[in-house]
Amino acid sequence: MLNKPSADVIEAAATWYIDLREVSADDPLHQAHQHWLAADPSHRLAWKRVEKLQQACAQANDSISSSTLTNARASRRQMIKMLSVMLVAGASGGLAWQYRESAYPLMAEYRTGKGKSLQVTLADGSQLQLNTDSAVDIAFDAAQRQVILHQGEILVTTETDPQQRPFSVQTRQGNIRALGTQFLVLSDSHLTQVKVLQDAVEIRPAKGSEQPVRLNAGQQLQFTDHAVQPAHTIAGQPQAWIQGLLVVSDWRLDQFIEELSRYHPGKLSCDHTAASLRISGSFHLKDTQLILQNLTSTLPVRIRYFTRYWARIEAI
Structure with a gap:
């Protein structure tokens, strides 16, 4: 009789599921997945749990792809951990439904897979460059221009707005307001990192003081939802990924x-x-x-x- 798959094998199965969602049906990654399945009986056992969880969610009229693993507000690591917990606990429809409200959508308005990038021109002429495994939504209205960075990294180059609407990037940790600028934002479930290439930005943690922290060109810092770390000089070539x-x-x-x-x-x-x-x-x-x-x-x-x-x- 097969033993239960280890925690490492469960996490590997969850990782395979997340990564396979990002590639086409003929991608070599599918063949690699088949090799992984054949490498050890526990791998197949763990993958059967993934399949059972999919079936349970489908019976609840709520597939993994549209609920439990589909919140781009979660980082890739967070989604893998979430799925791993579900696979360890068991693939019951009740469990799938229990996680529905706490899980996050995987798809956003603009998204890149691993190793991919994307350039987007916004309605006001501002430019976004999405780095690998990144997801954003755009929220422009009469009062503001906002980019919601759910995960990953973006390069923002703003344009002057005739309506003088403020431009900002919102992450799980807080808000970065552009002051006529070009800057990089990298965000995951724990913190946000900002690097200013031109002009300046103002940073407000979601749960911090009301007084914003100004960050000038050539500086970078990290912040959580309640605190901003000290700024220091940008090192290296942080935007080299664009090339x-x-x-x-x-x-x-x-x-x-x-x-x-x-x-x-x-x-x-x-x-x-x-x-x-x-x-x-x-x-x-x-x-x-x-x-x-x-x-x-x-x-x-x-x-x-x-x-x-x-x-x-x-x-x-």
């Missing part, structure tokens, strides 16, 4: 792999010994597999592939 590049200088390898994972279709990890190695360079994000392969020629590491899209970097 399809990841530029790093003396980063720890685990930090590099974590950042690369944002663009890689699948699962990446780094063992403890390799984590402290240092890396610098400019990397083309179009081919994350090639980046991984090149690591072995510059660092004392090897890449252990479980599937094409599931790899771990190990020290040698």
Whole structure:
């Protein structure tokens, strides 16, 4: 008799489900998923739980795709954790319905998959550039111009508005008001990071004081829903992703792999010994597999592939 799948296997099944939703039916990721299923009986057992949960939600007239995993206000990590909890608890229709109100929609007005980007021209002429795995909604009316960043990263370049409506970006943690500017916003379920490239912005945490914090060109900071961290000078080339590049200088390898994972279709990890190695360079994000392969020629590491899209970097 098969044992229950471990927590790691459950999380892997949840990750596969989230990632497969982002690709076409003929994408190689589907083949990688089949290899993963065949690698261990517990993988198939965990995937059966995913299928049962889908069936339970369908019987409740509420599929996973339209409810439990469809709130773009949640980060990818948050959605994976949410699904993992449901898979551990069991795939009953009652449980699916219980999570309905606390789960978030996956689809927004504009959204990118992993490794993808998107440029959007707004009604006022302002420009948005969405980085990998990002989701936004646009809320323009007679009184304001607002971009709601549910998850991910955007570059905002504002235009002057004849109606003089304020322009702002809203995240789970608070509001960033543009003062005629160009700036980057990166947000997840825990915090928001802002980097100002031109002019300035004003930041108001959702639960903080009413007095906004001004951030000027060349500065960056992070904030939660109740506090703003001190500002400091922008380092490196934070907008290099617009040219399809990841530029790093003396980063720890685990930090590099974590950042690369944002663009890689699948699962990446780094063992403890390799984590402290240092890396610098400019990397083309179009081919994350090639980046991984090149690591072995510059660092004392090897890449252990479980599937094409599931790899771990190990020290040698």
